[in-house]
Amino acid sequence: MIAACPAWPVHCEIDLKGQVYRIQHTLHLNPLTMRLTNGVLDASGLPDGEPAILVSSDGAGQPESYDTAADSIDHIVLTGQLKADGIVLDNRNDDNIRAAAITLENVSISGFRHGLTFGSHAYVFGLSHVQIHNNATGLYTISGAVDAGERITLEDVNVFNNTLGVDDEGGMELDWLGSRLDYNAMTAVISGLWSFDGHIEISPPHSPPIRLHALVGQPAGSLFMTAGSFVIVSQSDGKASSDYWVQSDSPYSAIQFPARTYGVRGKIAVMNGPAPVYGPALPAFNPN
16 A cells, blocks of 8 residues: 555555554655554564664655645554564655654554654654553654754653653653653653653652753753643552652753652652752642
């Protein structure tokens, strides 16, 4: 069906009609012309190291265009194997007008090494109603990505039950709206500027749930949470069991904690490291 799609400028809808398809190799989607919708993709037989879906406008005959609004991956369930990757947005062509950005909506991604990867020329796009779960790493950003990471918006996105929820190695700007980072063994590595509105929950951790890094030549990784967000270490006895929630490597990083926290004040409190803490992090919130 993908091979049958016409060339630019014709837009092509690949409708799976609610069926289950087993894929053996990478599906290449052109974000300038293609929409993938309505079905289940089983990538459990994918070779190690391959992505199930590669979103890229690389290739001869493509226009210089920002026209990605009509194209999406939506109403798709994607399952895989833990040595392969799920959806990768990455454009190797250094013409920065070409795109690796496509709207994701009503998508579930599970069972991969990296569930969703943002690479070069992936910027200014959105995800909504997306579930990323049971992966080694849920969401991954590529180190050294070119022309990438500007204001990626995640609305009603649930990243849960991954070994590492988010590994931001590219220092990208992620805006989370009404989203959840729940029960990942480690919540996130943050190397860019995040704004977060939502819910973060974890069982009593064995390592810092969130780590803030600073990349050379970029603003230090920082997390600014809304007052309506909620941070909880889940336990049965109502006592704080986490020594700290955030580990910082740089004094130029920052954390703004929300008004509602539970179980996150141990011996060290919210932050361990040189970065400052802003906002009403104290006193801890104890629900009735």
